[in-house]
Amino acid sequence: MAQKIAAFFQKDTYAALTGIKLLDVSEGHAKAMLEITENHLNSAGMVHGGVIFTLADFAFEVASNSYGTLALAINAQISFFKAVSAGVLYAEANEVSRHPKLASYSIDVTNETGDLIASFQGMVYRKKDLLKIE
Amino acid sequence: MAQKIAAFFQKDTYAALTGIKLLDVSEGHAKAMLEITENHLNSAGMVHGGVIFTLADFAFEVASNSYGTLALAINAQISFFKAVSAGVLYAEANEVSRHPKLASYSIDVTNETGDLIASFQGMVYRKKDLLKIE
Amino acid sequence: MAQKIAAFFQKDTYAALTGIKLLDVSEGHAKAMLEITENHLNSAGMVHGGVIFTLADFAFEVASNSYGTLALAINAQISFFKAVSAGVLYAEANEVSRHPKLASYSIDVTNETGDLIASFQGMVYRKKDLLKIE
Amino acid sequence: MAQKIAAFFQKDTYAALTGIKLLDVSEGHAKAMLEITENHLNSAGMVHGGVIFTLADFAFEVASNSYGTLALAINAQISFFKAVSAGVLYAEANEVSRHPKLASYSIDVTNETGDLIASFQGMVYRKKDLLKIE
Numbered sequence: 001m002a003q004k005i006a007a008f009f010q011k012d013t014y015a016a017l018t019g020i021k022l023l024d025v026s027e028g029h030a031k032a033m034l035e036i037t038e039n040h041l042n043s044a045g046m047v048h049g050g051v052i053f054t055l056a057d058f059a060f061e062v063a064s065n066s067y068g069t070l071a072l073a074i075n076a077q078i079s080f081f082k083a084v085s086a087g088v089l090y091a092e093a094n095e096v097s098r099h100p101k102l103a104s105y106s107i108d109v110t111n112e113t114g115d116l117i118a119s120f121q122g123m124v125y126r127k128k129d130l131l132k133i134e
Numbered sequence: 135m136a137q138k139i140a141a142f143f144q145k146d147t148y149a150a151l152t153g154i155k156l157l158d159v160s161e162g163h164a165k166a167m168l169e170i171t172e173n174h175l176n177s178a179g180m181v182h183g184g185v186i187f188t189l190a191d192f193a194f195e196v197a198s199n200s201y202g203t204l205a206l207a208i209n210a211q212i213s214f215f216k217a218v219s220a221g222v223l224y225a226e227a228n229e230v231s232r233h234p235k236l237a238s239y240s241i242d243v244t245n246e247t248g249d250l251i252a253s254f255q256g257m258v259y260r261k262k263d264l265l266k267i268e
Numbered sequence: 269m270a271q272k273i274a275a276f277f278q279k280d281t282y283a284a285l286t287g288i289k290l291l292d293v294s295e296g297h298a299k300a301m302l303e304i305t306e307n308h309l310n311s312a313g314m315v316h317g318g319v320i321f322t323l324a325d326f327a328f329e330v331a332s333n334s335y336g337t338l339a340l341a342i343n344a345q346i347s348f349f350k351a352v353s354a355g356v357l358y359a360e361a362n363e364v365s366r367h368p369k370l371a372s373y374s375i376d377v378t379n380e381t382g383d384l385i386a387s388f389q390g391m392v393y394r395k396k397d398l399l400k401i402e
Numbered sequence: 403m404a405q406k407i408a409a410f411f412q413k414d415t416y417a418a419l420t421g422i423k424l425l426d427v428s429e430g431h432a433k434a435m436l437e438i439t440e441n442h443l444n445s446a447g448m449v450h451g452g453v454i455f456t457l458a459d460f461a462f463e464v465a466s467n468s469y470g471t472l473a474l475a476i477n478a479q480i481s482f483f484k485a486v487s488a489g490v491l492y493a494e495a496n497e498v499s500r501h502p503k504l505a506s507y508s509i510d511v512t513n514e515t516g517d518l519i520a521s522f523q524g525m526v527y528r529k530k531d532l533l534k535i536e
Contacts, residue, residue: 014182017151017173039151042195044265048148049195049207050188057184061176072217073183074370075391077345077479079209079506079525081499096521097483101369102342102393104481104521119498119506121523123343123391123481125370131178208504209525211345211479213372213391215365230387231349235503236476236527238347238387253364253372255389257347257477257525259504281443282450285419309415310463312533316416317475318459322452329444329451341451343481351474399446 002026004133005066015058018051022062028095028105030062035088046083053078056091056107056120063093063105064124068131071103071124078120088112091120101126136160138267139200149192152185156196162229162239164196169222180217187212189225190241190254197227197239198258202265205237205258212254222246225254235260270294272401273334283326286319290330296363296373298330303356314351321346323359324375324388331361331373332392336399339371339392346388356380359388369394404428406535407468417460420453424464430497430507432464437490448485455480457493458509458522465495465507466526470533473505473526480522490514493522503528 002025009015009022015032019039024031034040034055042048056078064071089109096104107120136159143149143156149166153173158165168174168189176182190212198205223243230238241254270293277283277290283300287307292299302308302323310316324346332339357377364372375388404427411417411424417434421441426433436442436457444450458480466473491511498506509522 009177011177012182013173013175014185015176018184039147041147042149043142043145044204048146048188048191049210050152050184050191051148053187053191053210054182054184057182057187061183070178073214075211075213075343076183076187077209077211077523079499079523080207081501081506083206096481097518099483104483106521116499119508119523121479121481121521209477211389213365213389215367215372231347231384233349238349240387250365253374253389255345255347255387276445279445280450281441282453283444285441286452307415307419310417311411311413312472316414316456316459317463317478318420318452318456319416321455321459321478322450325450325452325455338446340485341482343479344451344455345477345479347477348475 001068008131008133009062018054020055020058025062025066027066028063030059030066030093032059032091033088036086046085049080052109052118055089056109056118059091059093059107060105060122063095064103065131070127070129070131072127074123074125076120076122078118080118082115082117084111084117089117135202142265142267143196152188154189154192159196159200161200162197164193164200164227166193166225167222170220180219183214186243186252189223190243190252193225193227193241194239194256197229198237199265204261204263204265206261208257208259210254210256212252214252216249216251218245218251223251269336276399276401277330286322288323288326293330293334295334296331298327298334298361300327300359301356304354314353317348320377320386323357324377324386327359327361327375328373328390331363332371333399338395338397338399340395342391342393344388344390346386348386350383350385352379352385357385403470410533410535411464420456422457422460427464427468429468430465432461432468432495434461434493435490438488448487451482454511454520457491458511458520461493461495461509462507462524465497466505467533472529472531472533474529476525476527478522478524480520482520484517484519486513486519491519
């Protein structure tokens with residue numbers, strides 16, 4: 001199942017455009033990474049908040065869809081603790097709560113030395129539709 | 135000033151990669167747009183939450199830096215109301231509160247028919263550094 | 269209906285303990301007020317964040333239950349803009365989005381001169397249960 | 403110092419009105435509890451979101467002021483996972499990040515059997531003013 005889920009998320013074109021790689025997925029959990037390039041900077045030369053959000057959001061999306069049924073993000077909150085401009089970023093998503101209709105995830109974004117760069121909390125609405133995985 | 139600010143934000147490479155265009159900027163206010171392409175979709179074929187966040191975040195960044203001094207995002211919250219998969223998206227940022235050190239912005243993301251797609255609230259820490267605009 | 273909803277919310281004991289009064293209710297909308305007393309202060313002599321949240325949350329609760337079916341808060345976000353220590357506070361809730369299962373509300377907390385004290389966004393899960401109103 | 407901080411927070415009248423007790427405080431950390439009574443219920447007979455927020459907010463306030471200098475809440479986000487109507491609630495605040503001007507805290511609210519009732523994230527602006535503790 002984890003392999004099929006991972007294959008399914010290869011189709012995420014915006015994650016691919018951004019350069020995000022999925023490292024790990026299991027039920028309620030996912031880990032992703034991103035190597036920072038010039039593509040990711042804002043006008044002040046720092047990694048764009050949108051990049052950090054997208055990385056965390058991708059881990060959130062994979063973790064919340066890891067049961068093979070469709071989960072749609074309904075809201076998310078992100079706090080930024082440290083500016084970065086180079087190196088590697090990791091996002092690790094863990095499930096905080098899961099009900100039949102709603103589930104919540106907490107995602108930590110860290111750099112290569114383990115500093116906490118941002119903290120993300122997200123909630124999904126769980127549909128009954130199966131993901132289109134083979 | 136508005137013109138210089140707009141020129142400065144041309145250097146935002148991630149916004150450019152994503153295809154975001156700045157439509158308007160004035161003190162405490164900004165408007166941006168994005169034409170949805172295949173680049174922006176997630177594995178379920180809908181616009182990625184990260185795209186919508188990045189669009190809103192860009193309008194937020196421009197509005198909060200519109201006074202010519204550096205403002206750093208410290209947190210943001212986004213609620214998603216409606217899934218989209220094609221068309222044009224707009225993000226309009228308005229200032230809700232501004233103190234010497236902290237300021238808050240509210241950003242509405244709408245589609246071409248004016249439906250509210252997402253609502254974003256963000257807070258910045260305002261530094262004294264001037265933006266490097268000529 | 270609005271009258272029945274208003275009567276139902278008289279039973280909110282924590283709102284009563286806090287001293288909150290419901291001023292107005294209609295579909296998707298509510299307004300409440302609070303006269304600040306010594307009861308509401310924190311150790312620094314300012315109105316407690318919990319008081320401001322509870323006032324906003326009450327308006328949110330009334331607005332989201334205003335259709336006569338049970339709505340449960342699933343999350344909320346509040347930003348504080350201005351400290352207060354005396355006077356009257358108002359909270360006005362407006363509906364931002366409503367689906368069969370989920371709905372979102374935005375609540376502004378203002379003082380008697382109309383200054384924005386705090387801004388609150390909340391989301392509810394809408395159950396089919398009818399409120400126990402006669 | 404911890405004792406002086408604890409004594410200082412005895413003056414929080416709204417926490418006292420709500421029935422909150424401080425159990426523990428150390429640098430960047432605090433724990434509080436609340437015994438649920440009829441005072442805490444909303445019109446649907448469940449503990450009011452404002453009660454759960456106020457309990458978490460109190461732990462947040464104590465933890466963020468635990469260094470003896472004034473910290474003001476600038477925003478907070480709370481997600482509700484489980485409705486409760488009786489028993490005891492605990493809130494435990496831990497520091498996630500601390501800079502000279504800004505700091506972030508994560509607060510878990512649990513019941514007596516350790517179920518996660520709500521998760522709260524809050525950010526403060528740190529002033530240089532000393533708390534008025536003797």
